[in-house]
Amino acid sequence: MTWTGGSASRTAAMMTRLHESMARAHASRAAAGVRRFTRAETWVHRALAWLMGVCVFTAACLYFPPLAEIVGRRRLVVTVHEWSGILLPVPPLLGLASRAFRADAGRLGRFFPHDWRWLRVALRRRRRESTLAGKFNAGQKLYAAFTVGSVLVMAGTGLIMWFPRLSPLFWRTGATFVHDWLALLIAAVIAGHVRFAVMDPESRRGLRTGYVPRWWVGAEHTLWRPDAPKSVPDKSNGPDKPVEPVEPGVPETRRRGREAPKGEQGKAP
């Protein structure tokens, strides 16, 4: 029975080592960085990226004659393309169950004065001005909205072509037109997205592990306050519950002013 005993103790030692290293990794990550994404968010991104990858690759196999000739199996490729495409909205919809995801979706959807300035600088001086970027810069905000819009349009036009009997030919030709040309635009935009990711290993690490180094926040998203109370809503005053005024009669701006960093407080009337 030495064999069993040896195996058991080996397993136990392995588990201990595994736990230790996991705890060490977590501690070092937490010490070195700030939390940018929760696990729900990293998984939404991962699932979306894989689905999009499959969808784009199968699209290329249907579209470019040289690839089509190599791959063949058109009916199989069409089926994979249809399903990977129609499943694209699923990860973000599941993500809506996470409060952090909803909060970030809200951040991505809204423009503030500095975002317009960020865009102006980007357009005029071809520069990404990190001092005008919150948790997400204006380019990332536009990219997120473009992704949502194009997934919806591609799904709609794709469904028209998927079930040709449900719509008149006139719609089908129009849907093919939109689907084909938007696909080219999406390919270009995704290429840009991947290029920015390749250029910035820390942002990739942020999406892989959820953590980014503190210096990176300062260098890339200067306006983001990961530690501000706003990003972690406390239980008594979460966004899901009706907001009780802390002190009735105190104007909204002044109450906010007190939570804000000192600099802004100085400006408060």
Add this chain to the structure above:
Amino acid sequence: MEDRTPRPVRTPEPLPPPDPEEHGRGTPVGRRLVLGMLGLGAAGVAVGGDVQDKLDTVLASVSAKDPTGVTALLPGGGGFRFYSVSNSIPHRGETDYRLTVGGLVDKPASYRLADLRALPQQRLVRDVQCVTGWRVPKTAFSGVLLSTLLDAAGVRDQGTAIHFSCFDGVYTESLTLDQARRNDMLVALTMNDKPVTAAHGGPVRLYAAPMYFYKSAKWLSGITVTKDVEPGYWEHYGYDVDGWVGKSNGRHDDPTS
């Protein structure tokens, strides 16, 4: 999933200069962009058919003079799109290619490529129209008229239709005898004056000029005269058996022949 650990309010580093931290509601640019794209998408579906028609004309003339071939990759810009029904492109050549003519005929026959080349050749220059919408203008095909092969075999009285089989093992097609005897139905050996490539269904493919291109079976290896029309591969997926360009499949394209 939620990180609920309480955060220390003060940070070890000095606070950065005053900032327009994202307080308030801001401008819902994301929502506007998404709604705008949906609107544009709907408008595109409404006018897309007409726009693509015009683009096709422009792109066809551009790609004819484009040595780089880049325009061929644009939607509608390039001519042929490759819809392969089988798992890979089958290859046959001079030594192993045979075209058999059989079924309800008096003299079944088997032709090698050289035999087909020795027969009278017919050349046709027509537009190629696909049922999915793309059209390639002025494409030349040459080969043996189907009627030449049918006359040589001697169709019996019971024979009213032709079944085409292909050496990829998947593709099949059909024509009625009357359709097959038209003078624009070819057993094609060349396309644009070059031997038909394997990707385009070579060395021998059917070219049914007045019909949508799915009727022009690739990798043709068998012509069988039958009693009734046996619907082919694409017809099983809902396309019309009588695939006249402009008069079938719910389409109104200009006739090609």
